[in-house]
Each structure stands twice: as C-alpha cells, then as structure tokens.
Amino acid sequence: MNINGKTELAGVIGYPIEHSKSPLIHNYWFEKYNINGVYVPFAVKPSDFDDVVKNLSKFGFKGVNVTVPHKIRAMELVDILSNEAKKIGAVNTIIVKNDGSLIGHNTDSFGFTQNIEQRCPNQISKGPAVLYGAGGAARAVCSALIDGNCPEIRLVNRTASNAGKLAEIMNCNKIKIVDWEYRSECIDDATLIVNSTSLGLDKSSDLPIELGKLNPKAVVVDIIYNDTKTKFLRRAAVRGNIVIDGLGMLLHQARPSFASWFGIDPEVTEELKELMFA
Numbered sequence: 001m002n003i004n005g006k007t008e009l010a011g012v013i014g015y016p017i018e019h020s021k022s023p024l025i026h027n028y029w030f031e032k033y034n035i036n037g038v039y040v041p042f043a044v045k046p047s048d049f050d051d052v053v054k055n056l057s058k059f060g061f062k063g064v065n066v067t068v069p070h071k072i073r074a075m076e077l078v079d080i081l082s083n084e085a086k087k088i089g090a091v092n093t094i095i096v097k098n099d100g101s102l103i104g105h106n107t108d109s110f111g112f113t114q115n116i117e118q119r120c121p122n123q124i125s126k127g128p129a130v131l132y133g134a135g136g137a138a139r140a141v142c143s144a145l146i147d148g149n150c151p152e153i154r155l156v157n158r159t160a161s162n163a164g165k166l167a168e169i170m171n172c173n174k175i176k177i178v179d180w181e182y183r184s185e186c187i188d189d190a191t192l193i194v195n196s197t198s199l200g201l202d203k204s205s206d207l208p209i210e211l212g213k214l215n216p217k218a219v220v221v222d223i224i225y226n227d228t229k230t231k232f233l234r235r236a237a238v239r240g241n242i243v244i245d246g247l248g249m250l251l252h253q254a255r256p257s258f259a260s261w262f263g264i265d266p267e268v269t270e271e272l273k274e275l276m277f278a
C-alpha cells in the first residue's frame, strides 16, 4: 500500500469497531483491482457521530459503512435515502456525492440474496420459507424474501410482539406469524429455513429447533458469519440438506458499497473467503 495525495478514502464507523471484518474485505479489493485507496475503521462515540458524518465530504471520503450503534441515526443525517434503506429502516452505507450531499443505502438484503443465488439459484421463490428472528438482520432477510417472490414467509420469533412489529413494517400478506411454541412443526414443507437470531453466535448456543420434519430438499441458511459451522448448520448438514453460512452474505453486502464508491463491482473470491479466517 502506497498512501499519497491521490489515495481515495473510505471506511467503517461503529462503536466499538475492532471486531469489524470490513477493512479486510475492502482493502483486499483495492489491491486486487489496483486502486489507490484505503479503508479505515473508525471508533466513533454516538455523541460524535453527527459531526463526523457531516464532515465526511470535507475530508474527501468517497463514502463509509455504518455499523452498530449508528445504523438508525444515520438515516436522519443523509440527504437522500434509498428504497432499501427505507424498507429496512437502517443505513449501512453512505455515499458522498461530488457536491458533498450524502446518500444513505442498505446492502444487507442484496448480500443475503446473492449468497443464496450463488449456491442455489431461484431457491427463494421455490416454496415457503421459515425465518427465525425479528431483529435488525431479520428485517433485511425478510425484505429480501419479499423481493425474491417467496410465496410464504413463516416468521417465528421468541418474543411475539417483535415478530408483529416486523410484519407490520414489512406490510406484506405473504408473512404469517408462527408462535415460537410451533417453531419445529412449521418447517415440514418449507424449502428455505433461515436462522437470523443471534443463537449460535456464541459457539455453545444452538437454535432450539427439532429437524425431524425437515424437508430433504430444504436449503438451510444461518446468517451468523463468525462461525461457518454453527451447531444448527451442522445438524442440518448431517441430514444431507444443503447448508449456507453467513460469511457469503457479509462479503456480498460489501459489493454494492465498493461499487458505488469506486465504480467496480468486485468479486467475492475463494481467496477472500480464506483471508477472513486467516
């Protein structure tokens, strides 16, 4: 890396930020595509976030990613919100335009869809999906399922009121809320099962779903990305089902950000996947 007066700037803003894998991804692409750029993690306290965002253009940033806890506040600071950001109710990408104005976008749904499409094209529209979880990530997944013409989305969450809120925000008649008590029964004819809860993030925890009724043709997805072999995925894989981990979603969601800042749609390569675990 040779930083000089022409180096293009991008980064990720969060608090804390040490855990972020985004610098690895974007700096890999700078090297791969021979772009004179650098992507830096910034630990910015909530009390400083507004000032930082308002001054991005003055420092010459092409844009930034935004992560916890700033994704919702960012919606109020940008000049234009993309439809995806509006639907998901959060911004994870800010694009700084030449005139200094800011566009807020969200790329998580794109990342989710691309990760599945790459492995199992058209799987989303094949049949009913079961979606576990109703937090921030579930919003992006639910939006992707709706956009991908999933015929029925069975939304299952421990706290029923949170499932209700998500269904209300999405406002789509394909969403059927299933009580947590019936979380194992509702999988029988589903062709897509998605864990978007945080169960499995801690290696000792597991999504408490019995897989006895799992359709052998169902594709099972866990969007957790720090472990590509969660207990839930391993239990499904043992049964012979196709399983997809969350690392691909993380890598694909970075593509539209990079493309909007630097004009190249970068590739998610096996080398990049390996780099994430190096």
Ligand code: NDP
Pocket (backbone or CB within 6 Å): 108, 111, 132, 133, 134, 135, 136, 137, 138, 157, 158, 159, 162, 196, 197, 198, 199, 201, 223, 224, 225, 246, 247, 249, 250, 251, 253
């Ligand atoms: P949130 O905190 O917003 O939501 C957590 C969800 O998990 C809620 O639905 C919550 O249910 C459920 N949950 C938590 N603990 C339990 C439990 N003990 N039993 C049952 N349900 C539980 O988190 P996010 O939505 O932001 O993130 C969820 C996961 O998605 C994380 O593991 C995160 O790393 C991953 N993720 C992956 C991405 C990727 O690119 N691959 C992108 C973003 C997130 P309740 O409503 O009842 O509390």
